Amino acid sequence: MRTDALLLQPLTEADYGWLCALYADPVVMQYIGTGVRTYEVASGVLDKMMAALPPAGYWTLRDRATGEPLGGGMLMVRREGSPLEVGFLLAKAAWGRGLATQATKALVGHAFEVFQVPLVEAFTDSRNDASAAVLLKSGFHDLGLTAGPYGGTDRKFAVTRQQWLGEIKAALEKK
C-alpha cells in the first residue's frame, strides 16, 4: 500500500531492530499500553502480528521518497470474535506531518474495501490528543471512555463500513 508520503509494507524480521527501538522509546510509548517494552516483549508481539491472519496484519511505514523507516501501523483482533482494531506509532522525528492520518486511512480503507469488514475500532489513552485527532480526521467517531485493552480506562473510537463508504461518496460528490 502507499499514500502520498508513505509506503506501507508487510512486516519482516529484518524490521525488528528499528521497530523494537521505537517500542523502547519512552516518548513514543508514553500513551501505549504499559509503556516501554523490552526487545523480548516487543519482538514477541511482532511475532504474533506476523502470524496474524488477514485482515489483521502489521505494516511498516516508510518515507515514500527516501525509504527511511518511520513507524508501524496495525490491524489487530485482540480476542476471537472481537472487531478489527487499528493502531499506529511513529518515530518522534516524523510527528506533525499528517503521516499517521495517511497511514490510518490506508489501513482502514484496506480493511473495508478489500476485506469488507463491518467495523473498525480504536482505543487511545484519554490524554493522547494527537492520536484522537488522527482518528477523528480519519473518519472515526468518539464513543467516549470505556475499559481499554490494557486494563485501564481508554477512549474508544469506531467507524462502520457504511459510514466510511458514505464519507468517500460525499468527498467524491464535493469534487
Ligand SMILES: CC(C)(COP(=O)(O)OP(=O)(O)OC[C@H]1O[C@@H](n2cnc3c(N)ncnc32)[C@H](O)[C@@H]1OP(=O)(O)O)[C@@H](O)C(=O)NCCC(=O)NCCS
Ligand atoms: C499519535 C501519532 C501517531 C500522531 O502522528 P502524526 O503523524 O503526528 O499525526 P498527524 O500529523 O496525522 O495528526 C496529528 C494531529 O494531532 C494534532 N496534535 C498533535 N499533538 C497534539 C496535542 N498535544 N494536542 C492536541 N492535538 C495535537 C495535530 O495538530 C494534528 O491535527 P491537525 O492536522 O488537525 O493539525 C504520533 O504522535 C505517535 O506516534 N505518538 C506515539 C505513539 C502513539 O501514541 N500512538 C497511538 C497509540 S493509540
